Amino acid sequence: MKVLRNLNLIIRPVNDLCNLDCAYCDAKERYSRDTISRVSVKRETLKKLIGDIGTSGLKTVRFTWHGGEPLLLPDDFYEDVFEMQAGLSGVEYPNTFQTNGLLLDEKRILLFKKHGVAIGFSLDGNRHEHNAYRFPDKERFEALMANIRLAKKLGLRFSVIMVAHDKNVREIGKICDFMAELAPPNGFIVSPLFLGQGALAPLTIRPDDFSEFLRTLYDKLELLPGLPCNYVYAVKKGLGGGVPKMCFFSGRCANFVSINGAGDMFSTCHENSRYFLGNIDQASLSELLKKHLEVYSSEIEPQFAGRSIYREMGGDPSLIYFQGKGCTRRLVDGLDPYFRSYTDLIRYAQKKK
Numbered sequence: 187m188k189v190l191r192n193l194n195l196i197i198r199p200v201n202d203l204c205n206l207d208c209a210y211c212d213a214k215e216r217y218s219r220d221t222i223s224r225v226s227v228k229r230e231t232l233k234k235l236i237g238d239i240g241t242s243g244l245k246t247v248r249f250t251w252h253g254g255e256p257l258l259l260p261d262d263f264y265e266d267v268f269e270m271q272a273g274l275s276g277v278e279y280p281n282t283f284q285t286n287g288l289l290l291d292e293k294r295i296l297l298f299k300k301h302g303v304a305i306g307f308s309l310d311g312n313r314h315e316h317n318a319y320r321f322p323d324k325e326r327f328e329a330l331m332a333n334i335r336l337a338k339k340l341g342l343r344f345s346v347i348m349v350a351h352d353k354n355v356r357e358i359g360k361i362c363d364f365m366a367e368l369a370p371p372n373g374f375i376v377s378p379l380f381l382g383q384g385a386l387a388p389l390t391i392r393p394d395d396f397s398e399f400l401r402t403l404y405d406k407l408e409l410l411p412g413l414p415c416n417y418v419y420a421v422k423k424g425l426g427g428g429v430p431k432m433c434f435f436s437g438r439c440a441n442f443v444s445i446n447g448a449g450d451m452f453s454t455c456h457e458n459s460r461y462f463l464g465n466i467d468q469a470s471l472s473e474l475l476k477k478h479l480e481v482y483s484s485e486i487e488p489q490f491a492g493r494s495i496y497r498e499m500g501g502d503p504s505l506i507y508f509q510g511k512g513c514t515r516r517l518v519d520g521l522d523p524y525f526r527s528y529t530d531l532i533r534y535a536q537k538k539k
């Protein structure tokens with residue numbers, strides 16, 4: 187039976203709570219003193235979780251602090267977390283925060299730098315217009331840019347996470363030039379805007395537009411080799427005989443679980459009640475992870491009906507490292523709508539090789 191040695195733990199310490207109200211986000215609970223005290227994860231819950239990690243046999247646990255906005259919690263909360271983590275022996279525990287960046291300041295940046303934390307800033311391009319789904323006013327866009335520049339000046343490791351949508355999809359060339367100038371130390375990460383079947387669905391980026399976007403991105407980054415980007419890096423890695431880091435290219439989805447402010451754990455990187463595993467206050471992490479692997483193989487994986495990028499592209503031995511099946515988060519009738527965009531990009535890169 188498969189046993190996990192490396193785990194990606196997505197923690198949503200304040201659930202959906204956020205200080206922004208992005209048009210493309212369906213998390214609509216707004217910040218207030220009252221809501222934050224109600225939904226925040228308890229320190230005892232994290233103490234139990236981290237204690238369990240120490241006895242689980244895991245070698246690496248990547249903590250990704252996600253939201254809502256994880257920086258709504260104060261510095262002393264995270265100082266306690268870092269102290270708890272420091273008690274782990276024989277386990278690596280890198281921390282990354284995915285944030286809108288507005289609640290950072292010099293003190294916080296220096297705290298994170300001291301503890302080796304990396305930040306992923308959400309930023310959809312170099313102009314306010316590219317970020318119109320995120321910031322209704324230019325002031326907040328400028329405030330984020332100032333904080334990114336401060337993080338850079340103070341030597342904090344960070345990446346930039348860009349959602350591709352109709353307001354920036356045709357500007358990727360210029361956005362790449364901007365990213366190259368900014369030179370995020372951990373590169374830049376692209377994600378297509380996909381909003382399922384709900385009221386926000388019309389904002390979803392069309393697969394053909396995303397395919398074209400990826401080809402333009404690939405060509406542009408050939409001219410900017412010092413700028414790492416998740417899609418291009420994953421394709422080159424896979425074609426070069428290595429496992430692509432990106433989960434839905436390599437088939438590493440089973441290494442991800444998520445946990446919310448109540449300590450509830452789910453068998454996916456996002457909260458989905460269908461894949462609820464149990465609560466960390468009431469069960470050991472080892473029990474929950476055992477259940478996770480069962481849920482993954484009996485309920486999640488079968489939805490892909492044996493599909494993988496490798497098989498779909500004809501089982502060419504040079505593509506053996508592309509064992510990904512697409513993303514569980516975006517499944518529509520068993521198919522990630524951008525699956526063709528991935529195979530198109532790999533073929534495009536193969537031709538250019």
Ligand code: SF4
Pocket residue numbers: 433434438439440442454455456512513514515516
């Ligand atoms: S749900 Fe998608 S993004 Fe999340 S780990 Fe799985 S493949 Fe990756």
